[in-house]
Amino acid sequence: MTAASDPVRPDLPSDSNLVRAARGLPVSHTPVWFMRQAGRSLPEYRALRAGTAMLDACQDPDLVTEITLQPVRRHGVDAAILFSDIVLPLVVAGLDIEIKPGVGPVIADPIRSVADVDALPLLDPSHLDFLTTAVRSLVRELGPIPLIGFAGAPFTLATYLIEGGPSKEHARTKAFMYAEPAAWARLMERLALSAATFLKVQMDAGAAAVQLFDSWAGVLSAADYETLVLPHSREVFEAIGSRDVPRIHFGVGTGELLPLIGNAGADVVGVDWRVPLDEAARRVGPGRSLQGNLDPAVLLADRATVDREVRRVVEQGRAARGHIFNLGHGVLPDTDPGALTHVADLVHELTAG
Ligand code: CP3
Numbered sequence: 001m002t003a004a005s006d007p008v009r010p011d012l013p014s015d016s017n018l019v020r021a022a023r024g025l026p027v028s029h030t031p032v033w034f035m036r037q038a039g040r041s042l043p044e045y046r047a048l049r050a051g052t053a054m055l056d057a058c059q060d061p062d063l064v065t066e067i068t069l070q071p072v073r074r075h076g077v078d079a080a081i082l083f084s085d086i087v088l089p090l091v092v093a094g095l096d097i098e099i100k101p102g103v104g105p106v107i108a109d110p111i112r113s114v115a116d117v118d119a120l121p122l123l124d125p126s127h128l129d130f131l132t133t134a135v136r137s138l139v140r141e142l143g144p145i146p147l148i149g150f151a152g153a154p155f156t157l158a159t160y161l162i163e164g165g166p167s168k169e170h171a172r173t174k175a176f177m178y179a180e181p182a183a184w185a186r187l188m189e190r191l192a193l194s195a196a197t198f199l200k201v202q203m204d205a206g207a208a209a210v211q212l213f214d215s216w217a218g219v220l221s222a223a224d225y226e227t228l229v230l231p232h233s234r235e236v237f238e239a240i241g242s243r244d245v246p247r248i249h250f251g252v253g254t255g256e257l258l259p260l261i262g263n264a265g266a267d268v269v270g271v272d273w274r275v276p277l278d279e280a281a282r283r284v285g286p287g288r289s290l291q292g293n294l295d296p297a298v299l300l301a302d303r304a305t306v307d308r309e310v311r312r313v314v315e316q317g318r319a320a321r322g323h324i325f326n327l328g329h330g331v332l333p334d335t336d337p338g339a340l341t342h343v344a345d346l347v348h349e350l351t352a353g
Pocket of ligand 1: 034035036037038039040049054081082083084085086087099100101102103104105150166213215330
């Protein structure tokens with residue numbers, strides 16, 4: 001039930017089920033979207049991307065618009081997420097970075113010294129006209145469907161910059177963090193500023209929500225996360241100001257960090273598949289909504305397993321102030337897109353009313 005003082009305007013992205021769930025307001029059904037919903041699981045994406053490098057595609061407003069819309073049309077999800085990448089702000093700032101298919105971002109000159117930190121260029125918003133164009137065109141095309149803007153959090157970007165590419169242990173990153181605390185803080189501050197610039201441009205152009213991806217924060221102890229990382233993610237949220245646009249904060253393997261992440265400044269905490277949502281709601285505390293948390297590997301299983309797991313996530317999600325249904329991490333490339341459409345339909349059916 002919706003109170004008279006709280007009229008629902010489902011024709012506005014700012015009053016969509018996604019935004020309402022993020023604020024803990026009543027919804028007409030649980031909103032669903034999938035991290036990495038745009039991408040290699042879709043044949044129409046593979047066709048459109050053929051012959052264009054990932055980071056070039058991200059800077060072409062027509063391609064960004066079309067790729068972002070593909071999963072919305074196909075799956076009937078409740079939000080679009082801007083087609084981009086967390087390393088794009090670094091690329092626009094002038095760093096030599098390539099995204100190698102099947103590998104991830106590879107940095108030509110990784111940060112290995114204090115001098116490298118001080119030489120890191122800051123993102124200049126005047127170089128982001130392509131982003132404003134893409135977001136405006138998406139907002140126009142999407143009508144009532146909200147567009148989620150995003151940026152990579154300082155820690156996750158620092159891991160790529162210091163390791164030079166994807167890594168499992170993030171040992172070089174941790175070694176730098178412990179050995180050079182002052183330079184580490186400067187690096188994190190610079191990355192926080194760049195992330196905030198990247199997000200603000202998307203918000204100014206009409207993004208209805210934003211997500212901060214701290215994908216690899218789960219490799220840290222709670223103590224290190226709290227002192228060396230959390231303050232800088234908080235800086236991002238403080239710098240973007242406006243509370244009108246809900247903020248989602250996500251990382252993988254963050255079960256032990258959930259109470260801290262809940263206090264970093266977001267309205268919604270993204271949870272991977274390791275912690276059930278009812279337990280995550282207890283850890284995050286009141287006043288926050290949750291997003292998640294179907295294991296993306298479940299989508300490779302048979303339909304009965306998918307249905308059972310979707311029902312479980314929906315039920316456990318009822319413990320949260322608001323629930324945005326998602327996977328616990330991105331769609332795996334060999335996922336049958338039909339399974340994603342089915343999950344979106346099933347969540348809507350289970351939660352309508
Ligand atoms: O649909 C969406 O979710 C929006 C698009 C999106 C991409 N990257 C597109 C992409 C988003 C939100 C990201 C964020 C991103 N990029 C993160 C945070 C999210 C997460 O997964 O934790 C990270 C860690 C990256 C860095 C990155 N970029 C990786 C690890 C990879 C995968 C490499 C591979 O090929 O397996 C990329 C490349 C990438 N980003 C692709 C897409 C669609 C695949 C590139 C291609 O299609 O050629």
